[in-house]
Amino acid sequence: MPGYSVDRFPELSAEDREDYSCSICQHIFDTPVTTTCCLQAFCEDCINEWLNNNTTCPYDRKPLTQSQLSQPPRAMRNTLGRFKIRCDYWAYGCREVVKLDDLPKHTANCRHMCDVCPKCRCERTPGHDCVDALLAQNNELKKQLDNELVINRAAQYMDNCTLGDSCGGSSQQVVCADGHVELTPGHECLTALRAKWRDAQVEIDALKHELQTSRKSDLVIPSDSQLLAACKQHLFTAAHEVTYNNMDADMTDKTLAIIRSALTIQHNFYSVCSHVCTQLDLEYGTYWYCVPYSMNETIIYTTANKTSNLIIVKYTPITFIVYRVDTLDVPNLRARIKRNKIARNIDVINSVKMTENMIAAVKKITFAAIDRFDTIKDIAIDITDKMKAKYRQNVWQCVVSARDCEDDTANYTTKYIVYLVDQLHICD
Numbered sequence: 556m557p558g559y560s561v562d563r564f565p566e567l568s569a570e571d572r573e574d575y576s577c578s579i580c581q582h583i584f585d586t587p588v589t590t591t592c593c594l595q596a597f598c599e600d601c602i603n604e605w606l607n608n609n610t611t612c613p614y615d616r617k618p619l620t621q622s623q624l625s626q627p628p629r630a631m632r633n634t635l636g637r638f639k640i641r642c643d644y645w646a647y648g649c650r651e652v653v654k655l656d657d658l659p660k661h662t663a664n665c666r667h668m669c670d671v672c673p674k675c676r677c678e679r680t681p682g683h684d685c686v687d688a689l690l691a692q693n694n695e696l697k698k699q700l701d702n703e704l705v706i707n708r709a710a711q712y713m714d715n716c717t718l719g720d721s722c723g724g725s726s727q728q729v730v731c732a733d734g735h736v737e738l739t740p741g742h743e744c745l746t747a748l749r750a751k752w753r754d755a756q757v758e759i760d761a762l763k764h765e766l767q768t769s770r771k772s773d774l775v776i777p778s779d780s781q782l783l784a785a786c787k788q789h790l791f792t793a794a795h796e797v798t799y800n801n802m803d804a805d806m807t808d809k810t811l812a813i814i815r816s817a818l819t820i821q822h823n824f825y826s827v828c829s830h831v832c833t834q835l836d837l838e839y840g841t842y843w844y845c846v847p848y849s850m851n852e853t854i855i856y857t858t859a860n861k862t863s864n865l866i867i868v869k870y871t872p873i874t875f876i877v878y879r880v881d882t883l884d885v886p887n888l889r890a891r892i893k894r895n896k897i898a899r900n901i902d903v904i905n906s907v908k909m910t911e912n913m914i915a916a917v918k919k920i921t922f923a924a925i926d927r928f929d930t931i932k933d934i935a936i937d938i939t940d941k942m943k944a945k946y947r948q949n950v951w952q953c954v955v956s957a958r959d960c961e962d963d964t965a966n967y968t969t970k971y972i973v974y975l976v977d978q979l980h981i982c983d
Contacts, residue, residue, distance in 0.1 A: 558582030841884040
């Protein structure tokens with residue numbers, strides 16, 4: 556099964572969330588294993604499912620088999636086991652938060668244990684899906700209704716017929732409630748009732764046929780799981796169709812590869828979109844959005860007002876709209892630097908009276924501030940303070956903003972430098 560949802564760990568820090576998350580399911584590790592090629596950790600079920608369809612490592616794309624998986628270091632297992640997690644039956648009212656190592660014991664004895672799904676109120680079974688469970692329940696109710704309809708029709712027909720004596724004689728006749736009398740020579744009630752029953756059965760069979768015909772004509776709308784299965788099958792049987800694209804060739808190839816990977820390893824459209832957005836955020840900076848829609852309905856998980864990069868690609872029967880709204884997010888910038896998506900270097904746009912030593916100092920101070928702080932305000936204050944402390948003979952000011960923002964720092968300083976760190980625009 557995929558890892559544990561991050562939302563279940565109320566005390567988990569952002570650093571631990573990043574270090575102990577499976578890059579396949581994007582959740583906290585469940586029974587982690589490591590690869591021999593890159594020592595990357597994954598959930599055991601996630602990597603095994605990946606290797607059922609692939610022969611390379613999902614992290615570094617080197618050849619990998621299940622025999623090359625090993626147990627993670629003991630320190631990692633011990634740290635993971637100490638994480639505090641909410642009970643499996645939190646939705647049923649249990650408010651216990653226990654260590655991950657103690658979760659199986661607590662779950663087995665939790666007084667809130669319930670075999671009924673809290674969302675659909677159907678019986679909860681392994682791999683429970685609310686939509687499938689409700690459809691099965693609905694079909695069962697339809698069958699019961701059909702049976703009751705047949706019985707009620709037959710009972711109503713028989714109620715309209717009563718037995719009575721013929722005038723002054725011992726022979727019997729069938730008298731209908733509407734006044735019609737059926738009387739034949741040698742009349743026998745049992746024979747007449749059997750004939751009536753046969754006529755009723757013909758009518759019942761006609762009603763059944765009509766009901767089945769109308770049921771077949773109803774529009775069948777596929778579930779999300781069926782749509783996702785069709786997309787996965789499309790990956791191996793047909794090429795995708797790009798209907799719109801304003802990305803360059805390199806960004807297009809990486810985006811399509813990320814979408815294909817998400818469709819291969821994820822189990823629902825929400826997880827597919829979450830995976831696509833997370834990977835693109837790390838690759839190109841924040842913020843990315845992914846919207847899947849079918850011919851029947853539009854399923855919107857994220858929205859935005861404007862976009863700088865956009866691609867629309869179709870994997871029958873789903874079309875994905877993937878786009879980026881260029882927004883600065885310092886933690887994301889730091890994560891991209893840590894994963895070597897951004898080089899630890901500055902792109903100098905302009906400088907006046909700045910020596911090579913000063914520029915080197917600016918570079919070192921800037922990346923130290925990015926590693927330490929989460930807001931551009933704190934980064935600007937730290938850079939200013941560090942430059943004042945190192946070069947006391949000058950008055951330093953620092954303006955940090957999103958890329959391409961204008962500034963007028965150069966108009967009132969004798970020494971200044973303007974430089975970029977990916978999305979970060981800095982004037983010092």
